[in-house]
Amino acid sequence: MASLASPLVTLPLHAYRESPTAKPAFLTVKNDRHFAGHPLLSLLDKCTNTKQLKQIHAQILRGGLFFDSYSASRLFAALSLPPSSDLMYARKVFDEIPRPNIYTWNTLIRAYASSDDPAESLLIFLRLLHECPELPNKFTYPFVIKAATVASDIRVGRAVHGMVVKSILGSDLFILNALVHLYGACGQLDLAYRLFVRIMRKDVVSWNSMITAFVQGGCPEAAVDLFQQMEMENVKPNQVTMVGLLSACAKKGDLEQGRLMHSYIEKNSINLDLTLNNAILDMYTKCGRVNEAKRLFDEMPEKDIVSWTTMLVGYAKLGDYDEARLFFDAMPCQDVAAWNALISSYEQNGKPKEALGLFHEFLLSKNAKPDEVTLVSALSACSQLGAIDLGRWIHVYIKNQGIKSNYFLTTSLIDMYSKCGDLEKALEVFHSAERKDVCVWSAMIAGLAMYGRGRAAIDLFLNMQVTGIKPNAFTFTNVLAACSHTGLVDEARLLFSQMEFVHGVLPGANHYSCMVDVLGRAGLLEDAVELIKNMPINPTPSVWLSLLGACRLHTNIDLAEMAFSHLLEQDPKNIGAYVLLSNIYAKSGMWEKVSELRKLMRVSELKKEPGCSCIEVNGVVHEFLVADTSHPLSTKIYSKLDEIARRLRSKGYVPNKSQLLQLVQEEDMKEQALYLHSEKLAITFGLLSLEQSQPIRIVKNLRVCGDCHSFAKIVSQLYSREILLRDRYRFHHFKEGVCSCMDYW
DNA sequence: TTAGGGTTAG
Known part of the structure; x- marks a missing residue:
């Protein structure tokens, strides 16, 4: 048998193919060392795709090499790690390896840590502890910690930290740096910093990890301070350090410091790679210096999609949408991120119509498909406009395309349905969501608040805590707003008093505003x-x-x-x-x-700000300003409005002029101006163009005035129509002459 | 007798 193992090593590859007599089963290993330079294994490094790797796999099986744990580990590593990995296939190979050694286990953990299922790494680590005869080593822990970081699993991270401390690896620099990164990425800056200061011989990665943790944890000042300390300790920064610091300056909008960092890079000949160049662009655009960024952009020897998107966002943020669009069109390829950047900048800058126009364009384009981020932006634009038809369409699209729902999408759907006047549907999305985080709960509480369902909002707030989700500052803003819209003074007082001491949430200015609102509305002005x-x-x-x-x-x-x-x-x-x-x-x-x-x-x-009301009819959003005559059906709308006014007067309705900002002096003009309020025009258009059974849904940018409120009430009765009017603060559901707010708004 | 940690746009 020994004589059979040896010649195999020296045979060239073609010999396998031509040697039908080879008997793999006999080739079990006596001495692993023989296999290190085996030609099949050397070929592994030359493979450029999975197909080639699979061919070698076949040869390895055929030659019996697979039963040598070293050879199997080499094959497995090539299959599971970049550049030509196929994790599903690799996993099957792993399951066939008779006694995987620690290297093989580590490789599997590493592969899953960078996959879209990092939690699997953590399960494999547990299996390793039970099944592998060797102990986890200095390579195992960084991979496991990386998996915990990607999975944002601080609990597992802390447990692994505990194991490290008990092992002989407690001062391994790679492991400690990985832990600093873990705590930073999980937002535990205190833990990260406590660990960082205790690292005896910090290297540049230790400093970089802590600087990045500060930047991403929202403490850019601390990052810059740490850099000064790093310099005092004579640790030479590299390009990763500078990327972190530029990002800190960008977050602070501190142009002066950003410039200092830029010249530091030049003076100290820090390697200007693509990422660092992109970070410089980002700093200049975030500090409002798009022209400077453009000069650097033009000089960059290599640009990628990040460089282009950074410039695009820079122009969009300045409101220069034409230039942003030019950049978008000039990009070598428009990926989903570029579309998202453009769509979200419109959506977040009060241009929801334009955002939806682009969304349509995106759907028609061939080179990329919308992802969760796109849909969150599109849904938010729908919310702003009250475009429920399109919102519903997106909901169906998510289901049909099999797009994996996440907290953001669930939150956006609840928000869209609530703000577009379909609270029942919002509740349905909420109840059918498999998992709910604090944002999902808070969005639903906000939805109930908008409809004046204060009790239900408080119930939901209590249920949330039963499921173990802790309320945050937003949750309290929403639940207090619910109290204010419903006049629940005692409940609001109790919740407010418990914020800090029971829930650990410090009341902010928003919460005080809500409380002043609650007390003030209830007439408790002195309180x-x-x-x-x-x-x-x-x-x-x-x-x-x-x-x-x-x-x-x-x-x-x-x-x-x-x-x-x-x-x-x-x-x-x-x-x-x-x-x-x-x-x-x-x-x-x-x-x-x-x-x-x-x-x-x-x-x-x-x-x-001019009053503006939107109404969606058959998927098209129509916008009305005060006294607007630009609508194609304008003449019809005004004659209908005259008819309504006549019928209203015959019912004893008198316009309430006290709500009017004194813009017109003449009494009859004042009355006219009231009739010309945008929500009245939109309601009238709704009466003209929607079926009797369809509710009229209006979104107004300002608070509804008392006169329009009375107008909507009477119209709902006279014309037997449901009217859902969302103003800047809440929802009004008019039905049979009554409003859901019970005139308390 | 195989290897590892930190970085940019949305």
Whole structure:
């Protein structure tokens, strides 16, 4: 038998093919060393694709080499790792290896750590502990920690850390650096830093890991401080360090520091690779210096899709959509990320119509397909416009395309259905979601809040905690808003008082605004003022705006003027404040004060944001501004509006002019202007173009005025139509002459 | 007697 093992080693590859007499079963190994230089194994390194690897696999099986654990491990590594890996196939090969050694186990863990199923790495690690006769070694842990990092599994990460400490590998630099990275990536900056300072001989990777952790954990200042410390300790930074620091400057929007970093790179001859060049571009664009970025972009010897997308986003952020589009069109290839960058910049900059136009274009293009990120952007654009038909279509698209749902998509769907007036469907998505994180729960609570379903929102908030999900700052904003829309004062007080001490969430300015709103609406203006006085943080304009809103509701002029002046100190151009105070004066018949305010607005060149209402009919969104005559059916709409006005008057409806910002002086003009409010035009268009059975869904950019609210109530009764009107703050569901907000808004 | 850690756009 020994004589058979030896000649095999020296045979050239063709000898296998021509040697039908070879008996693999006899070729079990006596001495592994013989196989290291075996020609079949040397060929593994020359393979450029999986097909070739599979051919070698066949030869290895045929030659009996597979039963040598070294050879099997070499084959397995080639199959499971880049550049020509096929993990499914490799896994089957692994399962055939009789006694995989620690190298083979490590390779399998490593392969899964970089796959889309990193959790499998962690399961394999557990199997290794039971099945492998060798102990995990210094190579095992970095791979396992990488898997825990990618899976964001801090629990497993900490357990593995514990094992490392108990092993003899407690001071292995590779392992410690991986752990710093793990804690940083999981947002545990304290743990990362505590470990980092205890590393005795830090190398550049240790510093880079900690710098990156600070940048990605939202502490760019700390990253820059650490860099200074690194210099004092004479550790030479490399391009990875500089990428992290540029990213820190970009996050801070600190152009001066960014420039310093840029010149540091040049002075210290740090290798300017593609990634570093891209990071420099990113820093300049984020600091608003697109032209400088463009100069560097033109000089770059090599560009990739990141370079192009960075420039595109830079222009889009400045509102230069034409230039952004030019970059998009000039890109060597438009991948899904480029589409997403363009679509989301429109969507996030108040251009939801344009975003949806691009989304349509994307669907028609051949070179890429929308992914989860695209759909989240598109759904958000639908929410903004109230485009429920398209929103529903996207929901079906997600199901039909088998797109894997995630928390973001679930949250976006709930948000879209809630904001487009279909709360039932939002609830259906919520209840059918397999997994829910705090964002999913919070979105549903926000949905219920918008519809004035305060009790249901609080129930959901309690259920969420039963399932073990902890509320965050957003959850509290939403649940407090629910209380405010429903007038649940005691409940809000209790929740607010528990925030910090029971849930560990420090109340922020938003939460105080909500509480002022709750108390103020309920007429407890003194309590609201007391709360503001005792705030541990400076009251923000939104806090004063809430108080001002309450003053409007309860007509308290002194308090309103006080809130107004505080607000203007911080935000002199807050139109909302002027409008509210003007409404309060108008309500009390103080027309001189109204004129004074108007003058002040004119002097400060403040213009009220024009009211705008959207309505979707058969998948097309129609937009109406105040007194809009641009719609093709304009004439029909106005004559219908006249008819409605006549019928309304015969029912005793009188326009409520006190809601009007005093823009027109003549009494009949005032009445006219009220009739020309965008939501009335949209409702009228809805009456004309939708079937009787279809609800009229309107989205308005501003708060609905009292007159339009009464108008919608009566129309819902006179014409037997359901009207769903979403304004800036909440939903109004008009049916048979009643609104779901019970006139409490 | 095989190998490993840190980086950019959305």
